[in-house]
Structures are given as structure tokens and as C-alpha cells.
Amino acid sequence: MTNWKFRRGSMMAIVYILLGSVTVLGCSTAPSGESDPGTDGTKTAAKGKMTAAVYDRGNVPADQGTIQDNWATKWINQEGPSEVTFVPIPRFSDTEKYNTLFAAGNAPDIVWSYSSDFKGQLINQRQAMPLEDLINETSTTYKKLLEEYPGLKKLTTDPDGHIYQIGRMNGLQPNDALFIRADWLKALNLSVPQTTEELFEVAKAFATEDPDGNGENDTHGIAMSFITGSLIDVMFGNMSPVVENDELVNGWDRKRDALAFKKQLFDADIVNKDFLNDKDGAKAKEEWVTGKLGIYGGSIDGIDEMQVLATLMNNNPNAEVLCIALPASSYGQFSGGLIPPIQVVGIVNAKAKDPEAVMKYIDFLSDKASMTKLAYGDEGTDHTLSEAGYPALKQTDNPKFAWTNDVNLLYSPAFFGSVPAYINSLNRDNKVEKVWLELYGQAVENYLSPDRPYPGFTFGEFRPVLPKELQTISSTVNGQIDNILKKAIVSGDSYTADQAIADAQNVWKQVGGEQIDDWWSDWYNANKETAYLTKDLYTK
Numbered sequence: 001m002t003n004w005k006f007r008r009g010s011m012m013a014i015v016y017i018l019l020g021s022v023t024v025l026g027c028s029t030a031p032s033g034e035s036d037p038g039t040d041g042t043k044t045a046a047k048g049k050m051t052a053a054v055y056d057r058g059n060v061p062a063d064q065g066t067i068q069d070n071w072a073t074k075w076i077n078q079e080g081p082s083e084v085t086f087v088p089i090p091r092f093s094d095t096e097k098y099n100t101l102f103a104a105g106n107a108p109d110i111v112w113s114y115s116s117d118f119k120g121q122l123i124n125q126r127q128a129m130p131l132e133d134l135i136n137e138t139s140t141t142y143k144k145l146l147e148e149y150p151g152l153k154k155l156t157t158d159p160d161g162h163i164y165q166i167g168r169m170n171g172l173q174p175n176d177a178l179f180i181r182a183d184w185l186k187a188l189n190l191s192v193p194q195t196t197e198e199l200f201e202v203a204k205a206f207a208t209e210d211p212d213g214n215g216e217n218d219t220h221g222i223a224m225s226f227i228t229g230s231l232i233d234v235m236f237g238n239m240s241p242v243v244e245n246d247e248l249v250n251g252w253d254r255k256r257d258a259l260a261f262k263k264q265l266f267d268a269d270i271v272n273k274d275f276l277n278d279k280d281g282a283k284a285k286e287e288w289v290t291g292k293l294g295i296y297g298g299s300i301d302g303i304d305e306m307q308v309l310a311t312l313m314n315n316n317p318n319a320e321v322l323c324i325a326l327p328a329s330s331y332g333q334f335s336g337g338l339i340p341p342i343q344v345v346g347i348v349n350a351k352a353k354d355p356e357a358v359m360k361y362i363d364f365l366s367d368k369a370s371m372t373k374l375a376y377g378d379e380g381t382d383h384t385l386s387e388a389g390y391p392a393l394k395q396t397d398n399p400k401f402a403w404t405n406d407v408n409l410l411y412s413p414a415f416f417g418s419v420p421a422y423i424n425s426l427n428r429d430n431k432v433e434k435v436w437l438e439l440y441g442q443a444v445e446n447y448l449s450p451d452r453p454y455p456g457f458t459f460g461e462f463r464p465v466l467p468k469e470l471q472t473i474s475s476t477v478n479g480q481i482d483n484i485l486k487k488a489i490v491s492g493d494s495y496t497a498d499q500a501i502a503d504a505q506n507v508w509k510q511v512g513g514e515q516i517d518d519w520w521s522d523w524y525n526a527n528k529e530t531a532y533l534t535k536d537l538y539t540k
Contacts, residue, residue: 047080047081047082047083047357048081048082048083048354048356048357048360049082049083049085049353049354049357050082050083050084050085050109050110050352050353050354050357050358050361051084051085051086051087051108051109051110052084052085052086052087052108052109052110052112052361053086053087053089053098053108053110053111053112053346054067054068054073054086054087054088054089054112054406054407055067055088055089055090055091055094055112055406056068056088056089056090056091056406057091057403057406059402059403060403061399064399064400066088067086067088067403067406067407068086068087068088069086070407071400072374072404072407072408073086073407075373075374076364076374076407080360080361080364080370081357081360081361081363081364082354082357082358082360082361082364083357084361086407087101087108089112091406094113094115094118095113095115095118098111098113098118102122102127105351107127107349107351108349109348109349109352109353109354109358110166110346110347110348110349110358110361110362111346111347111348111349112345112346112409113345113346113347114343114345114461115461116344116460116461116462116463116465117465117471119164119165119344119346119347120464120465121465122347123158123164123165123347124465126350127349127350127351128164128165128347128348128349128350129164129347129348129349129350129352129355130162130163130164131162131163131164131166131348131359132162132163134355134356134359135163135359138356138359138360139359139362139363140363141363141364141366141367142166142359142362142363142366145169145366145412149169149342149540150540151341151342151532151536151539151540152167152169152342154530154532154536155167155342155344155462155532155536156344159464159527159530164347164348165344165346165347166344166345166346166347166348166362166410167342167343167344167345168342168343168345168366168409168410168411168412169341169342169412169413169414169415170339170340170341170342170343170412170413170414170418171341171413171414171417171418171419172338172339172340172341172418172448172537172538173301173338173339173413173418173419173420173444173448174300174301174335174337174338174339174440174443174444174446174447174448175299175300175301175337175338175339176227176230176231176297176298176299176300176336176337176338177297177298177299177300177323177337177439177443177447178228178231178295178296178297178323178324178325178326179288179295179296179297179298179321179322179323179324179439180192180202180294180295180296180321180322180324181206181211181294181295181319181320181321182320182321182322183318183319183320184206184211184212184294185202186320187211187212187213188205188206188209188211190202190205192322192324193324193327194327194328195327195328195329196235196236196261196327196328196329198327199222199235199295199327200261200264200265200268200270202221202294202295203221203222203265203270203271203294203295204221204268204270205221206219206220206221206222206270206294206295207219207220207221207268207269207270207294208221208269211294212291218292219292219293219294220270220271220272220287220292220293220294221265221270221271221293221294221295222265222270222271222293222294222295222296223271223272223275223281223284223287223288223293223295223296223297224262224265224266224271224272224275225272225275225276225278225279225281225283225284226278226279226280226281226284226297227281227297227298227299227337228281228284228295228296228297229262229275229297230297230336230337231297231326231336231337232258232261232262233258233336234326234334234335234336234337234455235258235261235326235327235328235329235334236254236257236258236261236329236331237251237254237329237331237332237334237455238251238254238255238257238258238455239251239336239455239456240254240255241457241517241520242254242455242456242457243457243524246528247521247524247525248457248520248521248523248524248525249517249521250508250517252501252504252505254331255485255501255504256497256498256501257329257330257331257497259485259488259489259497259500259501260497262489263488263489263496263497266489266490267492272284272287273490276486276489276490281298284296285298285308288308288312289308289311289312289315290315291312291315291316291319299337300323300439300440300443301339301420302420303396303397303420303422306432306433306436309321309432309435309436309439310432313431313432313435321435321439322439322442323439323440323442323443323446324442324446325446325447325452326446326447326452331455332455333451333452334452334453334454334455335446335447335448335449335452335453335454336447336454336455338447338448338454338459338537340459340461340462340537341414341418341537341540342532343461344461344462345409345410346409362410365408365409365410365411366410366412368412368415370408371408371410371411371412371415371416372391374401374404374407374408374411375391375401375404375405375408375411375421376391376392376393376401376421377393377398377400377401379391382394382398382400382401383425386424388417388424390416390417390424391416391424392424392425393422393425396422396425396426396427396433405421419440423437423440450535450538453534453537453538454534454537455534456534457524457533457534458531458532458533458534458536459537462531462532464523464527464531466516466519467519470515470516470519473511473512473513473515473516474513474516476511477507477508477511477513480507480511481504481507481508484500484503484504484507485500485504487500488500
């Protein structure tokens, strides 16, 4: 029996084996993979016991149970290789909940998390189990996944050489998208903007030349809150730190030029003057669906955003929408808000009592048949097969599957066309769904090319964790700099972009921000050949 948790030399291994022998002799429950004699003398396979986190969003219909007790969890325990007790974790306060559970010694055996900082913390504190020996000696399905997708192994292997994290294969997918009213372009005899200068001119025309033809001065050219504001930053490659001349640097010039462009939009009355209070983009969305906004940044990957399109088309039956490539700036042309081809979603608790049962569960969730059952149910009853051979729900909004993604955390869209699950279920005979499929196709074409790359050096969730003292500096100074930049946008000529960046740099230096710059530079120079970087997004 291998000790998966610690590997501290032969003496510890001998002690562990002796203790394991005593346990087997003195306990009536067989270890994972062995069997117990039944009452009739025959042997039945014994399932190892384990606990697994499950995100609780409060979205399981009452008639289907709870997130930890429903048809999906029952199916997992009936058909799966392990006996799983599910531990509900509030989705949007998960780190706090996990910290409480770890402090009490009650954390589940599998910890799901999208936070790279939190997972890095667990690894640094030796609360995550090294998995490579466990994978090599007991895994089948997940082991094969690592062999077929080298990027997954590269991304989940820590600098110390151990595999601590568990991932899934998304296939590179678009996420954030820039939408434009194509009918407004036609009405004003304009073309799709190709550069940020052209974007400004088109947005200005949308705001000043009555594109909806109602004779009123009641339209805004472009949003600047939430996703749209982030996409403007992406146009200028403003995602610090950035790679320039094979060095990882802060990128103050990009900050300055993105800020200057936002000031230009604001000063020309092209955007809603109250955009700073529209923190979640709700106001911009309202203007978009009511036909008062010409350019809008939203999400292309979720069915909720398709409903935004449905509302726009209901309110404005003649509305025509395009999903456009981000206009190029002097720094190049980029794409932002992608779903990475690989997503790291969890770790195994170093104190898991039956690591083999946990690995069997990971294998079970990594199997395409399990993914299909949990996402689409049974063929004929719940889903049909599309022309491409992928399962398509017979009822797109079937409440039976609206929440099962949280018990299906290793679902790999790469096995199903590298698209969100709902895309395969859309019907081209439905007007809204047909238009949405066309927009999704435009997003794939416009955002997934390495010729228009993601501008960051890697995705945020793949970044290494800053040392704790630098995290403190970062959290302190970033808020201050953000306030400086916001002030500059709304202050007109009295506070220029150059002045704001100079002030931001002074604040950065005063609180020790240059220590962060140096840390990133050193990390990049030491790890650029082995780390999972932006170039890896476009390879298998």
C-alpha cells in the first residue's frame, strides 16, 4: 500500500504499511478496491468512502432536492466507484467557507475552486496532496487525459515537480464579446470599426447622428462600464504585467493610452456620464436592450446573455447585431475574456483518508459517459444527437440540468465540440437562437486566433501566487491607483492622462510597488520556458 500523503523515507513507509495491516485486520470494512464477504459467503465490491465539495448556488428546484441530495448525487453514488458524501459550499463565499472548514479539520477530500490564489495557498501550506504517484499507480481515465493533453500536465505541475491540481479540457472558447448595432451602421453609412480611432468615430456618430431615426438625441455610442470598459483596456493591451521585448513589465504606457481613450469618449459625450456607478453593467445592459446603445460588451458563452439578445429583438424587431473583432490600437490587435482551453478546478485534501477512492471518483467524473449523463441525461429521453454527433437537450431550459454543472466539475467541453453545453442544444428554426448561433460563430472567428492574441502573459487563474507581503502591497495600492484613473476620466482638461499616470506611478513607488515589478520580472525570467503562458492557449 502506497502512502500518497507524505513520502518521507523508508521508515515512514514501513510504519504506514504496519499501521495499514493492523487496520485491515481489525476493521470489517475493506479498503478501496478490495471486497467484503457477503452474508451468503460471496464477495461484493466495497466502495471507498470520501467527501467532495459541491458548489451551492441555491438554484436547485425544490422538487429536485438539494445540491447535496438530488437525482445526480444519487446516480453518482449508485453507479460510481466511491461512496461520496457531498459538502455544500456557497459559490460566492467559497474561500471563506473553505478556510473555516480547514481550520476545523473538516475540509472535504476534494476541494473545488476557481481561485488560483486560494489553491496556491493550499499548496504552499501543504494542505494539497501530491497526486503524481496516485495517478500513475491507480488512475486510468485521468491518467490518459494527462497523456493526451500535454498542456494539462504542464499546467497542473507545480514548480517543485509535483502535480497538486485537477483540471478539465474546455477547448479554447470565446467569453467576452463586443457587440455592435449593424442596422445603425447601415443607417449612417458606416463600416465596422477596425481601429480604436475608427471606433471613436463610429461611437460618436451613434451618439450624435440619430441612428435610430426617432428625431431625438437619446442614444449613447458605446458603454464604458463593466465588460465594455475591460474590453477597451484589452484593445490597448492594458493587462499588467505584460511582456515587452521578452521582459515582463508593468506597462504604464498602455495604462496611459487606454485612460486617454476613455477620457476622449467621456469628454465627447459619447458614453453615459454615470458609468462609474454602473459597477455590474446593469445600466448599460438596460440601454442596450431598449435600443439606446450602439456598442456593448457582453458575454457570448452563457445562455443568460442570449436572453439579453431576445429582449433586444423583442423591443426592437428590426435590430441587427454583429459580434466584432476588437479594434486594433498602436499596441496591436487583441482578444480578451477567453475561456482557457484548460481549466484547473480543484485539489485533493492532503488529509484525505482514502486517496484511492478519491482518484477513482476523479476518473469517474473525467469519463465522457459520466459527463454526458450529468449534463444531458439519457439519449432519447432527455437528449438527441446533433448533426455533429453531440448530445443536444430536447428541452434547452430543462430544469433537471440547469444546475448539474456543479456536480459535474470535470465536464470537458473539448469532448463536445469545445462549446458551452447549451450551444449544442440550440435550434436554428428559432429566430433568436439562430441569430445567437451566428454571433457565437463570429466570436469564434474573431477571438480565437493567435493573430489576435490574449494580451496578458497568461490567464489570471494560471498566474503564480505573489508572496504574502507583496499581496498586501498589491491590494493596498491597486485600489488607490484605480481611484486616480477614475478621477482622471471625469475631470476633463483639469487632470490629464499624463498627470494621472505620473501620480499613479508615484503612489506605486511609495508603497513598494517596484518590489512587485521585480518579483514578476524574476519569476518570468526563471519560468518562461516551463510555465503555461499565452502561447500555450493556442496549442493542445
